[in-house]
Amino acid sequence: METFALVVTVAVALGFTYTNGFHDSANAIATAVSTRALTPKAALSMAAVMNIAGAFLGSGVAQTISKGIIDTPDGNAGLAIIFSGLGGAIVWNLITWYFGLPSSSSHALIGGLVGAALAGSSTVHWNGVVDKVVIPMVVSPVVGLCVGYLAMVALLWAFRRANPHRAKRGFRMAQTLSAASMALGHGLQDAQKAMGVVVLALVAAGVDTGGGVPIWVKFVCALMMSFGTYAGGWRIMRTMGRKIIQLDPPQAFAAEMTTSSILYITSYLFKAPISTTHVMTSAIMGVGATKRLKAVRWGVAKNIVMGWFITMPAAALVAAAIYEIVQLVF
Template sequence: MEVALVVVVVAFALGFDYTNGFHDAANAIATSVSTRALTPRAALIMAAFFNLVGALLGTEVATTIAEEIIDIQDAPPHQGLVIVLAALIGAITWNMITWWFGLPSSSTHAIIGGLTGVGIASGVTVYWSAIVDKVVLPMIVSPLVGFIGAFAVMVAVLWIFRKAKPGPTFRRFRIAQTASAAAMALGHGLQDAQKTMGVILLALVAGGFREQAQGIPLWVKISAALAISAGTYAGGWRIMRTLGRKIIELDPARGFVAESVSAVVLYVNAFILHAPVSTTHTITSAIMGVGATKRVSAVRWGVAKNIGGAWVLTIPAAALVAAVVYWILWPILR
């Protein structure tokens, strides 16, 4: 029974990874497509490739997800697998709801919310201090750094190129956006695919098929990387329209700065802080930051308010769905 349940959990984890790809594909390429630096198809192919590469570059974020959100090592194998399955269903459900409404919410916080909610519902240990330090604080700080950093860099760019001719300058920034979009896609793979790796490792540990100290198997890394790349290639046009056009009309210079600053924030959190931050929150706040350099009213704050509402709701909503799913599934599957 455990073997079958592990297969189901891994399938749901890769399904979550796929929805993460098409839900968050806009993060890496919306600005490049909206400024016409890249065609949609070229942008999707490039983003899928660099998501794949980024997913294979590290495991620090995956380890955080597997070891520092909830502890299911003392739970019976069967219960542990149901816990992970319920968390995934909660995260996937929230991803699909926000995708349908075109809201760029965080897949990162959806899976963390799912794990937290089912942890509470099942009575296993929830590491609240780690959640505060590595989830809640980065959730607050990263968008602020993205906004302030993008605003400051954009002001510097405007000053440096203040006497340059707009036409040739924008053409150069369109070319530069190819590199910044690739860097953003790499950061997305580095952050988001690792979360799925961590969840699969959690399932393998729960089922007694692997020790946490053994780390993440190569097949898990490759399958998670391929799933998020496939999802990215499938595209996320609803959210792309929100990020690329509804917050502010971007020009190539602002698109380049927003992507570059966001990529730096993602790399710092992945390689140095080992914190699973939201790619969505980072790029959205950076777009607002570069937009505010035009004038404060240039940013469509009504859209930003709706996005902010989705951010606040993500963890509790995914947690609630996961808890309800657990309460339904556990009596049936126990």
């Protein structure tokens, strides 16, 4: 029975990874597609490959997820908590995808795990939640907004004497690099979160010590994220690429390079599971504000930010409800 529960939990974790891929694929390619730097098919293919590559570049974020957020009891009780947490995250991902709202799959996952742990009377490491999740959740969008603004100002100054049409053509070509860098950072961050949950399940089932991430876990999580990315998240892509602001190639390049830089720094220096969605959205707002403040559709931005703040508690409530159902059925 425990082996069956482990297999089901790992399968659901891979299902979450798939939804993460199509939910967050917009982060890496929406701007490149909206500026016509890449065709949708080429952008999705590139993002899928770079997601796989990024997943193998580190394991710090995976360790934070597997050890720093919740403790689970051994056996089926622990697997039920993990299963419910994943269920809450998947449900919230599907809801926000349906409405085209670029919320955070990362925070949906963490909110789901915390909600299920509380429902199951398990330990929540609140210091870890605050230090590694809540503070980065607040700080990273502010940093993305400011750095995006400054990066765009620097580009405008550096190319102030350049021919505008020639510069746009050059930045459209450069977006191939910046979008690839963004997709690599997405793999580095988001694939590791799924790895951390799978390790958490393996430890609960007693088949792993949690000392590292097994190579097969890295491979299957990376593969599922790439499949999800290739499936595409067109509803969210329209929001990211057009509804916040209509970007030109220099703005899109600045937003992508800003986001990828922040992803790499937080992954390697802080091992913090930050949201690629939050950083990319705020970076788009920052580069757009250099044009003029009214160029950014702040009403759309406000709705997105409101979605950010309700993601963790909403996913937690759904996960707690799923946990209660699991307890009734089994």
